[in-house]
Amino acid sequence: MIKMWQCNPGAALAVMVLLGIVMAAIFAAWLTPHDWNAIGVTESLARPSMRHWFGADIFGRDLLSRVIAGGRYSISIGLLTLVLGLVSGSLLGMVLGYAGGRIDGWGSRFIDVMLGVPALVIAVMVVSIMGVGLFNVALAVAFAQLPHYARILRSATLVVRRRLFIEAAVAIGARSPSIILTHILPNIAPTLVVVATLNLGEAILATSTLSFLGLGAQPPTPEWGSMLSDGQEYMRYAPWMMFFPGLAIFLTVVCVNLIGNYLNQRLGGAGRRA
């Protein structure tokens, strides 16, 4: 950590800020000054003050508490999206890269086609088919990001596949699934980590965008995207309602991207070539 601070203070700061945000979200029940769903009519649209640091919304709910608690939904949905997309995408990529030949040819063609449709449009299409809701949004965005992961990890696998130890593993009779999991996976892990970090920011942005559009979190869930959408209506009277949730998303994504860039330099992965 100290070494990291010396060579890249930006990334080190990002790690600390992100840890702070995540910790606050995890321990929200103890940290928040007020109950994040408690309604107070007299404090409707209250300005930021000592009592309500970030002000209050139309129902008089404390915004600081809601922003802290919102991290629970926004960050975990982003993570869920990442895991779903990364696991399925990297599996597909590894299988294609390892199998080669006709399977790879058709599979890659298929990935190219999937990449040919705008990701947010795919996500919206999936939500329209499966219905509105936070979990469906995660599934939809994961599905839309899947081809990106598959493509990057396919090329990483292609490089590893040509190495001698894979040939040795084949020679001693190891079966394909075990070669993929025990020999290829550890060797492309650095790429996997970099790709995951660089895409986490995008996953958080995409899921909160869908929530902002009303397709994800439903009231009264304090999700950053849907809080912003509430704030939009009262922009003229209570700009703090849209300022703080947006700032939370922004800070989180900046930190994640800074860390991703740092890891990309350190681990020298394939980076983002999507």
Added chain:
Amino acid sequence: MLSYLLRSLLRAIPTLLVSWALIFGAFQVIPGDPVNLMLGGVPASPQVRANLRTALGLDRPLPERFVYFVRNISRGDLGTSYRTREPVAGMVAAQLPATLQLTAGGLVFGLIFGLGFGLLSGLKPNGVTDLVVSAVVLLGASIPSFWSGLMLIWVFSTVLGWVPILGQGFAALILPSITVGLFVVAGLARLVRSSVIETMGQDYVRTARAKGLHPARVVVHHALRNAMIPPITLLGMQIATMIGGAMVTENIFARPGIGTLLIQSVLARDLPVVQAIVVYTTAAYILINLLVDLLAYAIDPRVRLGPA
């Protein structure tokens, strides 16, 4: 040129068909009967339902329906909206100009600043400008477009009162264009920077300098031409992001457009409209990338001569 054009077209057509097949397939797995969705909960006799099924062609086998689907798309017949009972084609066509305006505005903004920033930092890497530009790029890639849009409205319309929020015309297009274009600026600046740095280190640039050419001429004639290939390719992909961005931006600025129509239709489960928009966005996207390919071909002789 002609054979290259033909080959690109031949590659684009299967891509288009497969993506349409995927979309068609995706809409077949919808839980619930389309007839129920169309009736919207209104009770109907079995006879009415059966007639509707025949009218919609739902009683035919799947492959046959896909052939009809493609035939109808290419004829511009997109079915009828569940919500308004109007032909979908007309609804989409009515919203198209607003979205095109917005996308064009965003593209102009993104091109000017993306190219400008990228060149500034790429020609003098590791300078002060480079540092500032890198910071701008990082912020641009991390800022949620719905937040930047709202903040822009708040600062420039509500507090300063410089530009109108609503309405038609050029002034009302400025803030939405910036919102849509911000992503393009970030991506483009980063790529132009690395591309320019790479090209400036090439031997032929050194030769051009050694010949005693004016530095500006070296940059414009020798370096830029080659440095532009990757950014142009990126731009084709960025347009997809902009179509997604238009959804958000239109929502924030309460502008009419394809994005607004899409969101309304998703919320109302008006599936024919959603399907039509996805189908045509995909087609537009594939077409744009085809044009980008041709542009790269026109600029770069290496593409013309095939892989060396």
